[in-house]
Amino acid sequence: MSQQIDPESLRSYRWFGPDDQRSFGHRSRIKQMGLSREDYLGKPVVGILNTWSELNPCHIHLRERAEAIKRGVWQSGGFPVELPVMSLDESYIKPTSMLYRNLLAMETEETIRCHPLDGVILMGGCDKTTPALIMGATSAGLPFLFFSAGPMIPGYFNGERLGSGSDMWKYWAERCAGNLCDEDWHAMEDGIARSPGHCMTMGTASTMAAIAEALGLMLPGASSVPAVHADHVRVASACGRRIIGMIAENLTPDRILTAEAFHNACVTTMAVGGSTNSLIHMLAMAGRAGVDLTLDSFDSFSRSTPTLVNVRPSGEFLMEDFFEAGGLPALLEVLRPLLKTDALTVNGQTIGENIAGRQIIRPEVIRPLDNPISPTGGICVLKGNLAPNGCVMKPTAADPRLLRHRGPAVVFENYPDMKKRLNDPDLEVTADSILILRNAGPIGGPGMPEWGMLPIPQKLLKQGVRDMVRLSDARMSGTSYGSCVLHVAPESAVGGPLALVRTGDRIELDVENRSIRLCVPDDELEKRRAVWKAPEPYYGRGFGYLFSRHVTQADKGCDFDFLHAGVPTREPEIF
Numbered sequence: 001m002s003q004q005i006d007p008e009s010l011r012s013y014r015w016f017g018p019d020d021q022r023s024f025g026h027r028s029r030i031k032q033m034g035l036s037r038e039d040y041l042g043k044p045v046v047g048i049l050n051t052w053s054e055l056n057p058c059h060i061h062l063r064e065r066a067e068a069i070k071r072g073v074w075q076s077g078g079f080p081v082e083l084p085v086m087s088l089d090e091s092y093i094k095p096t097s098m099l100y101r102n103l104l105a106m107e108t109e110e111t112i113r114c115h116p117l118d119g120v121i122l123m124g125g126c127d128k129t130t131p132a133l134i135m136g137a138t139s140a141g142l143p144f145l146f147f148s149a150g151p152m153i154p155g156y157f158n159g160e161r162l163g164s165g166s167d168m169w170k171y172w173a174e175r176c177a178g179n180l181c182d183e184d185w186h187a188m189e190d191g192i193a194r195s196p197g198h199c200m201t202m203g204t205a206s207t208m209a210a211i212a213e214a215l216g217l218m219l220p221g222a223s224s225v226p227a228v229h230a231d232h233v234r235v236a237s238a239c240g241r242r243i244i245g246m247i248a249e250n251l252t253p254d255r256i257l258t259a260e261a262f263h264n265a266c267v268t269t270m271a272v273g274g275s276t277n278s279l280i281h282m283l284a285m286a287g288r289a290g291v292d293l294t295l296d297s298f299d300s301f302s303r304s305t306p307t308l309v310n311v312r313p314s315g316e317f318l319m320e321d322f323f324e325a326g327g328l329p330a331l332l333e334v335l336r337p338l339l340k341t342d343a344l345t346v347n348g349q350t351i352g353e354n355i356a357g358r359q360i361i362r363p364e365v366i367r368p369l370d371n372p373i374s375p376t377g378g379i380c381v382l383k384g385n386l387a388p389n390g391c392v393m394k395p396t397a398a399d400p401r402l403l404r405h406r407g408p409a410v411v412f413e414n415y416p417d418m419k420k421r422l423n424d425p426d427l428e429v430t431a432d433s434i435l436i437l438r439n440a441g442p443i444g445g446p447g448m449p450e451w452g453m454l455p456i457p458q459k460l461l462k463q464g465v466r467d468m469v470r471l472s473d474a475r476m477s478g479t480s481y482g483s484c485v486l487h488v489a490p491e492s493a494v495g496g497p498l499a500l501v502r503t504g505d506r507i508e509l510d511v512e513n514r515s516i517r518l519c520v521p522d523d524e525l526e527k528r529r530a531v532w533k534a535p536e537p538y539y540g541r542g543f544g545y546l547f548s549r550h551v552t553q554a555d556k557g558c559d560f561d562f563l564h565a566g567v568p569t570r571e572p573e574i575f
Contacts, residue, residue, distance in 0.1 A: 005248050007042035011142070014574045015116035016041060022574060026116070040079040044247045046240070047117040048073075048080055049108060049137075051129045053087030058126040058205070059149050061196035061227055065236045069121055069147065072240020078119075078247075080240065083111055088128040090205075090477075098475065099447025101128040101135075101281075102551070102560050103543055108136025114572055117142060119247040121239050125149025125198045127478070130208035131281035134217065138253045138288040139563065143246035145346040146217045147239050148209040150227035151319035152197030157188045163201040163312040164193050165479020169453065177461040197227025200319040202311040204478030207274035208281060213328050214268035215285075216256045216345030220354040224323040246346060257289035260340035264351060266298060267338050270305035270377025271331060273314030275478025276392045276486055279379065280448075283557030290565035295381045295390040295555050299514060302377035305338060307396050308367045313481040314378050314396040317365050325365035329358040334369060380511060382485065385525075386471075386497050386518040389489035389555040395511050397481035399467040403511040405483075406519075407432040407469060411503045414439040415451055423458040431465045434507045438498050439535060440474035441491025442551045442558050446538045452476035452486040469509055471516075473498055473554070485509065485516060487554040493535055494553075500528040 007013055015026045030040055048069055052062040066082050073080035086104045088097040112120055120140075122133040125148045137144040155162030171188055174180045198205035206224070213223035219242065222235045245251075262282065269278050279298055286293035308331060311317050332339060333355040341352025360366045367373060378396040383389075395403055410433045412418035418437055421427055429435075435454045442448045452474040456465055469483045473491035476484050490496030497518060501507075506519040518525075539545045550560040 005044060010044055011118050012045040012116040043077060043079040044118040044244055045116055046073045046078045046080045046243050047112060047115060047120045048082045048123065049085050049111065049120060049133065050082055050123045051085055051087040051133070052123070053089065055092050056087040056089035056126060057193070057196065058089065058198040059087060059124075059196075062123050062149060065147070065233065066123065068233050068236035069240040072237035073243065075237070076241045076244035078240075078244045081117075083115070085111055088126060088132065090127045095445060096447040096449035097128045098449065098558070099445075099544070099547060101132045102547065102563070104129065104132035105135040105563070108133050109139045112137060112140035112142055113569065119243045120144040121243055122146045123149070125205055125209065127198075127204040127208065127277065130205070130212060131285055134212065134285055135288045135559070138257060138285065139569070141252055141254070141568070143243065143251050144217075144253065145219070145239055145243060145246065146212045147236060148212065148218065148223055150197050150225050150229070150232050151200040151206055152193060152195045152227055154200055154318050154320055155192035155194055157191045158184070161318065162188065162192045163318050163479070164199040165203050165477055166201045166313040166481065168192060169480055173456065173461055173466060176455070176458050195228050199479050201313060201479045202272055202274060202309060202319070204275040204277040206319050207269060207272060207278045207478055210268055210272055210274065210328055211265045211278060211282065214265040214332070214351075215261045216343055216351060219347060220345070221327050221329050224319055224327040226320050226323060242347060245348065249348060251346065251348065253289070256344050256346065257285075257291065258343060259291050260343040262286050262291050262293055263340045264343055266301040267305050267335055268328070268332070270301050270379065271307060271335055272309040273307045273311065273373065273378030273394075273396050276379055276394050277475055277478050279392055280475070280487065280554055280558055283555070284559040287557050287559055287564045295392075298379065299381035302380050305377045306369060306372035307374040307376070307378045308334065308369070308372050310365050310367060310373055313479055314394070315373055321362065321365045325362035326358060326360050329355045330360045331366050333358040334360065334366065380514060382509075382511070382514050382516040384515045384517040386501070386507065386516050387488045388497065389553065391485050391488040391516060393483075393485050393511060394481070398483040402467060402469055402483040402509070404509065405434075405469050406506060406508045407434045409434050409436045409501050409503055409505045409507055411436045411438070411501055414444075415449070418454065422455060425459060427457060429457050429460065431460060431463070431468055433468065435468065435470045436498070436501055437470070437472035437474060438492035438501070440472050441488070441493055442553060443548050444473065444491055444493030444535065446544060446548060448473075448475050448554065448558060450475050450477045452484050453480040453482055454484070471507065489553045489555040491553060495529070495532065495534065497525070499532055500525050502528075
């Protein structure tokens with residue numbers, strides 16, 4: 001093997017090395033699969049955790065990429081083993097993939113811990129798979145790196161480039177307004193998603209890949225390589241080769257996932273105009289790493305970091321353009337003055353060394369510091385009597401006129417209530433109204449679904465309204481846009497102030513001053529609280545029951561309270 005590793009120092013040696021009955025059983029079962037001692041004995045065992053599924057189109061190519069990873073592992077003298085873990089597809093899993101992020105994180109951690117592995121490569125990409133895999137692998141503590149599914153190629157409709165998610169919302173509004181016929185709608189359906197890979201906008205998937213690279217968990221430049229590009233295959237085999245070096249160097253996640261690494265990830269999130277979902281996931285990942293990160297931290301980064309990436313939904317281009325413009329290394333080199341450049345990465349070098357000399361190829365896609373999309377970051381944190389623990393908004397994707405707004409609330413008790421009444425011609429709503437959706441948070445949803453981009457009532461769409469203030473304890477798709485205030489904490493289902501809002505109450509939004517205020521006297525709110533009743537639990541058994549009793553609120557990352565960093569879990573005994 002290319003790196004000199006003492007076989008007896010390997011974790012997997014405890015399974016395969018000793019001359020005892022138990023190890024005899026382990027070795028004989030490996031041979032049962034047609035392998036010889038020369039294939040595995042004394043070599044680092046690399047687990048390839050694959051989230052491939054035939055109900056996850058973003059990952060449909062990951063079976064092929066796993067073979068390229070294995071090739072790299074073999075080349076460097078390791079023994080690769082592919083292990084399936086849960087695939088969280090954003091489109092199909094109901095009520096929301098967010099409900100199962102923590103389940104995949106637990107499965108990842110336990111799969112790594114209970115098997116004879118020395119290092120791990122994580123294969124994900126679709127929104128929740130990236131944070132879930134990283135959360136679990138961080139807690140397991142073995143050397144690991146992340147391999148992303150990559151963005152799909154651009155969509156097309158009538159000669160126009162389409163971005164998955166973002167353009168769906170845009171044209172759905174036109175269809176609801178009566179401006180798009182069946183034939184064109186179906187043609188868009190054929191053309192908006194044309195290859196393997198995750199959304200090719202700067203939605204949650206692309207944002208989380210950028211964060212993974214900024215944290216130092218990916219090979220340099222790997223986060224934006226299109227899924228069908230030849231470079232994507234080469235990155236896969238390079239990951240297989242590099243993991244052997246990480247095992248030899250004992251390059252464990254605690255050496256990479258430092259406060260400095262999360263600093264870099266926060267700067268990156270703001271500069272790319274990233275998904276609001278990324279804040280929840282970073283809070284959870286930081287919690288696993290034992291790094292102190294709060295919503296207030298994000299707002300500080302937002303105020304000091306310009307938005308430079310001109311990619312939808314905050315801009316005009318798509319992820320293939322970002323890749324061709326130089327990708328994340330080029331962006332980070334521009335941001336060098338704002339970074340902690342000594343942070344270590346999976347290739348054994350610092351992030352400063354990795355980005356040295358990288359250049360922007362297309363300045364219209366990655367803007368220079370003196371010509372930003374916005375002088376501040378793409379996400380801001382608001383607080384006030386309606387959200388004591390905070391809520392988030394993406395001002396770069398909102399109508400500027402609504403960033404300071406006061407209007408009457410139109411309250412929907414839950415998603416079915418909204419679906420039933422939203423398009424009622426008699427609904428008392430105007431363009432100045434603030435649409436409120438409650439019981440859509442971690443417990444109320446359940447699972448905090450992506451319902452936060454509330455549809456605009458049909459009668460307003462027909463009047464030409466395309467944006468209005470919408471407020472909820474839900475999330476929204478990272479590909480979405482609009483004046484949506486999200487992640488209100490505490491959520492309404494646990495008695496947060498959102499539970500007390502009534503239709504007609506005035507709400508005041510002031511993004512510049514980072515405030516969100518319910519204009520109702522405190523004594524009136526106390527009267528309402530006295531008669532408020534918590535909704536009935538959604539689950540009485542199973543994983544949903546566990547989730548509802550242990551999930552933290554959005555401002556804490558929605559992880560389980562018993563999975564934060566703390567006392568390490570014991571290694572399994574080999575009896």
